[in-house]
Amino acid sequence: MLGLPCDWHDAALLRKAVTWLARSVTKPILKLTEEDYNENGLSELLAQSGPAYDINIRVFNELQHTITGWPGGKPNADDTYRPERAAPFPKRVLIFSPHPDDDVISMGGTLLRLVDQGHEVHVAYQTSGNIAVFDDEAIRFAEFVADYDHAFGLPANEPADNLYHRVSDFLKNKQPGQVDSDEVQQIKGLIRRGEAKSACRLAGIPDANAHFQDLPFYETGRVRKKPLGDEDIRLTMELLNRVQPHQIYAAGDLSDPHGTHRVCLAAIFQSIQQLKASGTAWLDDCWVWLYRGAWQEWDIDQIEMAVPLSPQELTRKRRAIFKHQSQKDRPLFPGADQREFWQRSEARNRTTAKLYDQLGLPEYEGIEAFVRWEF
Template identity: 55%
Template structure:
């Protein structure tokens, strides 16, 4: 059977109960500056929404219906709460513990987008894997390479009296290339390899901080990314098969994938399409593990889900938000010197915190519980 490699990441929100009602009532709250439970009949009538009052019998009943929908999206148990009634929870209680794969397009999107949820899943006993789909090597500045190469040379001198010819050769080659490099020149394969290793080390450091085991960290290095330039290669069956093999190995109960289509270079879209294509291949092959698996989509540094579409929202305390920041800061090459911060002058940890706090404030403004920050997800139906 031919593989479908032309998937586009479009989300079908038709499965969300009363989505139109939810959207209209939230918009009314934002317009009037009122929480859900304080909307009056006059508010509905004045804004052309009196049909909801007629359908439900009163404004109060409309308010309660929407309030309950929003309330049921909030959970401190993203992997499901064992031995609990899960009829109104976003995730099922069983099986417990769950095998989880978090797919991260670059080696930091996991902690930027859902670092609080990853820590919560680990703390609640789930078997969490993180799969980094690309090397992220073009997003490392030359000065980072110089730092590591000078360290290697000093290490060689200190502990081997400069006798390691491999370190001498490659450090000279890499540093020499960077010294000769002109603006606009592409990195050679050796420099790209070093940059990829830098990002691997940072990812391992962040995963270690979050309690992820070393053998649960997967570097997929999808081939489409390895063009050495911003413009990537087309996605092929090879990319999809790499992901499919990991899925077959782990047989997850939960999959988290990026759906941040505002990513300016399109890598997130291609990575997500590759995951969905792999899932589609497994579905066509009749994989049994898919019957007990759910796919949750997160967004990252560029945008957040609209609140009317959110199906699971994981709250964070001030301490948990600080722990998320600490994991993001493990990716040192992506701080001030990162090449692709874009027009937004905020660093990635600042964007993440602002976004998570904004989500929490919106829930608070609508009359729900007031948290420090929240991470949001939408379920993908396959």
């Protein structure tokens, strides 16, 4: 960026330059001087948009206006400088979660805030997440069914022992790289579904508002998935039309090493675009916010809504993540980062809050960040 001709009338570029400068010289934005700009290759910025004082105030105010404790909009308030609209209130909110734990890992604090503030919150779990469950977990749950049958009896035509022995024998003899049987895939999917329901109950989301899409592209039993298909789009459009949300939250982190997040985001984008092309009326009052997950965070200059978290809210978020017990301690697919997902999430939230603090904004325990997609 430095040394090249730039159009400093571009608000996004100016904000990026100023936040870069503040971080480079380790100063809050409002303490940047003409000398800081000149010594770091930004004299052209001063010439086009200066003086430094005016630039500092402008960018500081832009960042300050991203911060809100009301992610669904504050009712009966002036929303001129707020990232979300005050009306309608309460809103119908649809949170898309590519895997059954991405909602609480990536935006658990915001999810809790939306519920606490009275919005009608729905969560769409786009895939079953079944390949991320260890084999011994499937055996444990099959054994539970068998033990329950022995103790209390099950109203079924087949003894539960048969299920347990079938599952146990298959997994004991499973070869490296072998795809799980349909029965094992279903058990693993039910494990993750139960964990997601438990996290929703902790957050105060009714069971009826947890939607398990099980998009077909994911159901290969392997890390490699099928391409996005017509049925994936149909299921997504159907859910959107059923909920008719005023707010949509979706995973915008394309660094997921297995590509599931990328495909899930494409399903949402394509569905919205098809609905818009068909003249769907409720979309006129719908905003889409993109969060990022366990793999990366938005750059500070990209953030358009920053939801601050108190220490208590960060603890509640952690409890919601812990409901996903099959993913705790050691994820099956951790990627290059060996930390648990809750550790990554808290570190990212605290890092974002620290960046805001270093730039001269209020100091918070954590911040969840969002960028708006304008379709």
